Every structure is written in structure tokens, then in C-alpha cells.
Amino acid sequence: MTKERKPKNVFKEGAISSEFIAESIAKHQSKTSIGAHNIFLGQVRADDIEGKTVSAIEYTAYEDMANAKFHEIREATFSKFNLTCMHIYxxxxxxxxxxxxxxxxxxxxxxKEVFKALEYVVEEIKAKVPVYGKEIFEDSTHQWKVNS
Amino acid sequence: MQLQIKYFGLIAEITNCEKETIEFSKTLVSELLEELFVKYPSLKQKDFKVAQNHEIVSNSSEITNPEIALLPPFSGG
Known part of the structure; x- marks a missing residue:
């Protein structure tokens, strides 16, 4: 069962709302072959760095390359794991x-498939997708985030 | 050949622009970097990779695409 998957635009302007996430879950109720979902949510943390507290992260990306990499990760994940569907935002x-x-x-x-697949997707995104997070502090200074 | 160089994150702060067009008469990524290091000396100390055709390439690669990107370490998610 191979179907052609076209690259999607993964990016959304601003935060991903809980309403959007709830809606995504609800949309899967009609896909009744599914027995298990797994969801990762990355949340912006109020890190304390040398006495200053992060208040927001401003994300930029090399969008064309990033969407190409997201697509490669999707394809690789579908070939490694037996998934019904996958969504990345x-x-x-x-x-x-x-x-x-x-x-x-x-x-x-x-x-079992969704536990393994989710970790794989998230780690691949962190390692391969050209997205940049600028950590903005409460005093309006900033530093560039580095993934650990 | 005319190259459009794209800069991201910390690298764009050093170059003070997100993209620029330059005239490049040589062949290799390393030769392009030599020229950029003359223009932006502080780039030399920074950690970044070069992408062509949306793939990371080595310094010994030939430049064949008019769009080149300088990518500091990723911090998505």
C-alpha cells in the first residue's frame, strides 16, 4: 500500500493552539482502523540563563529546505514503522x-509502533531541520537557542 | 556566476542581512567561504554549515546552484 505523499507546509504562524490540537484528534474519529495515537507537544520553557528569564522564542527557518527535510523525515518514518498517518506542525x-x-x-x-515512531520523528526534526529559535528575555535582549 | 547567499540565525546577525547577491568567479564552497571571511571576518569563529540544493555540503564541494545558505546549528522544536 504505497501512496504518493507530496511535501506539505509544516509551518504555522505563531503558537499552535490547544483548539487546533483537539480538532486534529477529533478528525481521526472517522479513521476507525486506528487503535493508537501518540502525540508530542514541544512547549516553550521559561529558561533562566545567567539571571535572565526567557519570555518567548522567535522562530525562523530556511523554509524551502525545512519543508524538504520534513518531507524526507515523513517518508523515512512511514518506511520504518507501520503507521496509518502522521502530522507535523x-x-x-x-x-x-x-x-x-x-x-x-x-x-x-x-x-508499539507509535511509541517508537514518535521518538524517531522528533529526534530527526531536532537534528535535520533548519529551524532557528531566538530566545527573547524579559529585558528584550536575546540569545540564539542551541538544541541539547 | 551570480550567487544568492542566504543567512540564518546568528549568522544573519553578523552579516546584518538575511540574503545578498554576490558575483562569484571561482568553483568551490571553500573558495566562497574565503571571500565571505574577507567581507565578514567574525564569521570565521562561528559554527555553521553550508547548504546547496537543500542539502548540507562539504567545503570541497563544487558550487553548481545559484542559491547557497549558511546554516548555524539547528534549534527547532
Whole structure:
């Protein structure tokens, strides 16, 4: 069962709302072969760095390359794991602390596949997609985030 | 050949622009970097990779695409 998947635009302007996430879950109720979903939500953390507190992250990306990499990751994930569907959304622009900046949603017939697949997708995104987070402090200074 | 160079993150702060067009008469990524280091000396100390055709390329690669990007370490998610 191979179907052609076209590159999608993964980026959304601003934070990913809980309403959007709830809606995504609801949309899968008609896909009744699915037995297990797994969801990763990346949330902007109020990091304390040398006495200053992060208030928001401003995301930019090399969008063409990033969408190409997201597509490669999707294809690789579908070939490695037995998934029914997968959705990835990443914020661009300003996301305040406590808000969601990354939403990854994988679904399968059974649970074991979604546990493995979700970790794989998130780690691949962190390693291969040219997205940049500028951490804005409460005093309006900033530093460039580095993934650990 | 005319190249459009795109800069991201910390690198764009050093170059003070997100993209620029330059005339490039040589062949290799390393030769392009030599020219950029003359223009932006502080780039030399920074950690970044070069992308062509949406793939990371080595310094010994030939430049064949008019769009080149300088990418600092990724911090998505």
C-alpha cells in the first residue's frame, strides 16, 4: 500500500493552539482502523540563563529546505514503522512561554509502533531541520537557542 | 556566476542581512567561504554549515546552484 505523499507546509504562524490540537484528534474519529495515537507537544520553557528569564522564542527557518527535510523525515518514518498517518506542525514567529511550538501526531493500528515512531520523528526534526529559535528575555535582549 | 547567499540565525546577525547577491568567479564552497571571511571576518569563529540544493555540503564541494545558505546549528522544536 504505497501512496504518493507530496511535501506539505509544516509551518504555522505563531503558537499552535490547544483548539487546533483537539480538532486534529477529533478528525481521526472517522479513521476507525486506528487503535493508537501518540502525540508530542514541544512547549516553550521559561529558561533562566545567567539571571535572565526567557519570555518567548522567535522562530525562523530556511523554509524551502525545512519543508524538504520534513518531507524526507515523513517518508523515512512511514518506511520504518507501520503507521496509518502522521502530522507535523512547527511554529514560525513568536511563541510565548507555556505555548506550543511543535506538534507531532502519529497513528497506527497498535500502540508499539507509535511509541517508537514518535521518538524517531522528533529526534530527526531536532537534528535535520533548519529551524532557528531566538530566545527573547524579559529585558528584550536575546540569545540564539542551541538544541541539547 | 551570480550567487544568492542566504543567512540564518546568528549568522544573519553578523552579516546584518538575511540574503545578498554576490558575483562569484571561482568553483568551490571553500573558495566562497574565503571571500565571505574577507567581507565578514567574525564569521570565521562561528559554527555553521553550508547548504546547496537543500542539502548540507562539504567545503570541497563544487558550487553548481545559484542559491547557497549558511546554516548555524539547528534549534527547532
Amino acid at each position: 512547527h511554529s514560525l514567529g513568536t511563541v510565548k512561554i507555556g505555548e506550543i511550538c511543535l506538534f507531532v501526531f502519529v497513528s497506527s493500528l497498535r500502540r
